[in-house]
Amino acid sequence: LAIGVNLPAYLCVICGTDVYDGNGSYKEISMDSLVQMIGRAGRPQFDSEGVAVVMTKNSLRQRYEGLVHGKSPLESSLGAA
Numbered sequence: 001l002a003i004g005v006n007l008p009a010y011l012c013v014i015c016g017t018d019v020y021d022g023n024g025s026y027k028e029i030s031m032d033s034l035v036q037m038i039g040r041a042g043r044p045q046f047d048s049e050g051v052a053v054v055m056t057k058n059s060l061r062q063r064y065e066g067l068v069h070g071k072s073p074l075e076s077s078l079g080a081a
Contacts, residue, residue: 008043010050017056017064028060031067 014037018026034054042050054064065071 007040008046009040010042010047012038012041012050012052014038014052014054014056017054017060034064035067 014034017029017034019029019033021027038052038054040050041052042048056064
């Protein structure tokens with residue numbers, strides 16, 4: 001979902017926030033990738049609202065709740081190609 005394929009949905013469920021890093025271990029998903037994936041929920045041309053569910057470790061709960069409540073900064077930019 002994070003690579004730009006146009007797959008809008010009403011509900012987006014992220015089942016875990018660890019991603020394989022290619023070097024034999026796992027790391028926490030970047031906020032940019034997560035926002036890109038949950039942004040698929042509730043596209044304006046298809047729905048009036050959307051729902052995103054993020055399942056993560058309890059120790060990381062506040063990180064993702066901060067995103068939901070607007071406490072994590074989000075930046076957007078459009079660069080020249």
